[in-house]
Amino acid sequence: MISPILRKGASMSVTTRRRKFAVVALAAVTALGGLAACSKKDEEAKPGEIKLVVDHFGEFGYDELVKQYESTHPGIKVEIRKTAQLNDYRPLLVRYLATQKGAGDVVALEEGIITEFKANPANWIDLKPYVGDKRNDYLPWKYDIGVLADGRLMALPTDVGGxxxxxxxxxxxxxxxxxxxxxxxxxxxxxxxxxxxxxxxxxxxxxxxxxxxxxxxxxxxxxxxxxxxxxxxxxxxxxxxxxxxxxxxxxxxxxxxxxxxxxxxxxxxxxxxxxxxxxxxxxxxxxxxxxxxxxxxxxxxxxxxxxxxxxxxxxxxGGSFLAVPTQSKHPKEAAELAAFLTNADSQVAAFKAKGPLPSNLKALDNSDFKAYKNAYFSDAPVGAIFxxxxxxxxxxxxxxxxxxxxxxxxxxxxxxxxxxxxxxxxxxxxxxxxxxxxxxx
Amino acid sequence: MFSRWDIKYSPYLYVAPFFVLFGVFGLYPLLMTAYMSLTDWNLIGDRSFVGLENYSALLVDEYFWNAVRNTFAIFLIATVPQMFLALFLATLLNRPLRARTFWRMLIFVPNVTSLAAVAVVFGVFFRRDFGIVNYFIGLVGIDPISWRTEQWPSWIALATMIDWRWTGYNTLIFLAAMQAIPKDLYESAALDGAGRWRQFLSITLPGLRPTLFFVVIISTIGGWQLFTEPLIFNGGGGAILGGARREFQTVAMYMYEKAFDNLQFGYGSAVAFALFALIVIFSVLNYLLVRRSVRN
Structure with a gap:
């Protein structure tokens, strides 16, 4: 497309040449602009609606819980992005944090990797202003892992690995x-x-x-x-x-x-x-x-x-935590969602769905939890066992x-x-x- | 006035998109990597300038040299048979054949399949338990081989995967070059009483010389950058190690391990530059090798 213009350039009328010039320039600009547009986030959210993304690995049992959350919180949409293995999940998270782009609003951190991420507190918001002090709600040693040296609450406990x-x-x-x-x-x-x-x-x-x-x-x-x-x-x-x-x-x-x-x-x-x-x-x-x-x-x-x-x-x-990266555009809503997913009822529901053992004390005392038998595992009384x-x-x-x-x-x-x-x-x-x-x- | 500028400068504008894109996606990362290789750069934390420290550490890093050895071995096991096979297939396809276009297309099909799919399927073939390869070698009385934990078996499995995907591509390149060799050369050679083998050695091979350079260098670059196949082939926790004792970890995998696993981006960048140097060295060596062995 370009070479004929160059060859015939001298004999062409000025107007045609200019028009073609404009077309090529426009094409180049669009090509560059198109590249820039690829990285746009949140494009699915409708006006007035907030979309929250939850990143986790393995099975957390949140599928039904987020549907429930959406129905009780109009205007909030939740998308779950699952990565099958922690091994593939960590590099993704590292990339999101390194580039300050792409991380979910709520991200899961496994106990084996959380300490490393705690070393860079600037990446995480303090959850305390949004959800308050919850130390009495959880197994104390578990809760303390999510607390930074300066007392800020970086992550809420999901499960422990009995x-x-x-x-x-x-x-x-x-x-x-x-x-x-x-x-x-x-x-x-x-x-x-x-x-x-x-x-x-x-x-x-x-x-x-x-x-x-x-x-x-x-x-x-x-x-x-x-x-x-x-x-x-x-x-x-x-x-x-x-x-x-x-x-x-x-x-x-x-x-x-x-x-x-x-x-x-x-x-x-x-x-x-x-x-x-x-x-x-x-x-x-x-x-x-x-x-x-x-x-x-x-x-x-x-x-x-x-x-x-x-x-x-x-x-x-094992066992994990939920944290909210600083790059989230909706820290308040994300913190509230994290609090919801880690409250007693949600932890019992998640346990029934996929097995993660509650770290929330009320969930561990919940009679529904204690009596729960897992049908897939020959009705084993997993609530009692774990x-x-x-x-x-x-x-x-x-x-x-x-x-x-x-x-x-x-x-x-x-x-x-x-x-x-x-x-x-x-x-x-x-x-x-x-x-x-x-x-x- | 404007029209003169137009004639003088618009050609540059026309070629600008390439250079702009190359600058953004090629040159900038290259320079950035060069700079990063001189730093101690935690991907999500602190960074500091350390000069050539990463490179001196690399020289005595046994896992780096292990990766170099593995990559070179897999490259050799994969590329040498692949070149001969591709030459052989191209010669066949260059002869009058029924449904020629069909065969030519067929041989290219492996190259357009998704790399990940290839690695997954071959990963299943080369399973220790319930793997089809072990089933067949079992028929001739060989014990099941643990393809992912032993060095030679893992190299051979990976080379098979690479050859399956790239032999067809190289065959087509050779074929195209063969068709450019004038037919009358063969006719006069036949009149002089030269057999097929003689014709191949004296006419086809010298005619393919520039193509051989191209193919060998492309294979060298591809071979040294080997990453996806061994990673998916290994699979699971610690896949990036390429076997429990790094039996088939390639240089590209080691680079990834350092940069994205250990978050030592400076060191990872140094590995990247060492890989670049290795590719340059081996491309030159292979170029000389082909020049010596195939004469004009």
């Missing part, structure tokens, strides 16, 4: 083993018992694995020990000295040595497929995992899963890069040992080395 074991009662039954949840719970009081059950299952099922992978046991065992984990209270990486880390590591190694795991990496395609195919008959279940087990196993496996006690006692693995120990959970100290140290240093080395690629001593050595890099802050 522990249980999800297991396939149909596979236990097929192997001719006790499959009722009381008997299963009684059969594995300790991790050593768990290994015995695993070996029995392996023999009776023709060589199949009981547990998905040692890393789920590692996470559970770490949260059972509590106290200093990868970091001490001053955020020094103490993974090499921590008794908690060492005991969880030893538990994981003993499980791998016993050969009762399917050696499948969590969150990988094999893991998802394993839920459907029965490659493993059990996985460690913090309560938020219930929704993920259900999602991965699919409707076809309804009633095959059940929930029993966890070997080795209670602990807290609720009973919730108030006495002893938390793990969470450093700024807790998640990174766990998933980038310790879990890969445990997987490598489990897969027979490396000796236990070398795996430990490399995990400690990687923990220093990944945990640097």
């Amino acid at each position: 522990l249980a074991t999800c297991y396939r009662s149909d596979l236990f039954k097929a192997a001719g083993m006790p499959f009722e949840r009381e008997k299963v719970s009684a059969s594995w009081k300790t991790w050593a018992d768990f290994i015995k059950v695993g070996q029995e299952y392996k023999t009776k099922s023709g060589g199949k694995a009981l547990l998905d992978t040692v890393t789920t046991a590692f996470s559970a065992a770490m949260s059972q020990a509590g106290g200093d984990g990868f970091y001490d209270k001053d955020f020094n990486v103490v993974a090499d000295k921590s008794a908690t880390v060492k005991s969880a590591w030893d538990t994981a190694i003993s499980l791998a040595n016993a050969g009762i795991t399917a050696k499948i990496r969590t969150w990988s395609p094999e893991w998802t497929a394993g839920f459907q195919q029965g490659t493993f008959a059990a996985t460690l279940c913090p309560s938020w995992m219930l929704g993920i087990v259900e999602q991965n196993s699919g409707a076809a496996n309804k009633g095959k899963w059940d929930v029993a006690d966890v070997p080795g006692g209670g602990g807290n693995w 609720g009973s120990g919730a108030k006495t959970l002893k938390p793990l100290v969470l450093g700024p890069k807790h998640q990174a140290v766990k998933e980038r240093a310790f879990e890969p080395q445990l997987q490598a040992f489990e897969g027979g690629q490396v000796s236990a001593a070398k795996a430990w050595e490399d995990a400690i080395k990687d923990a220093k890099t990944q945990g640097a802050f």
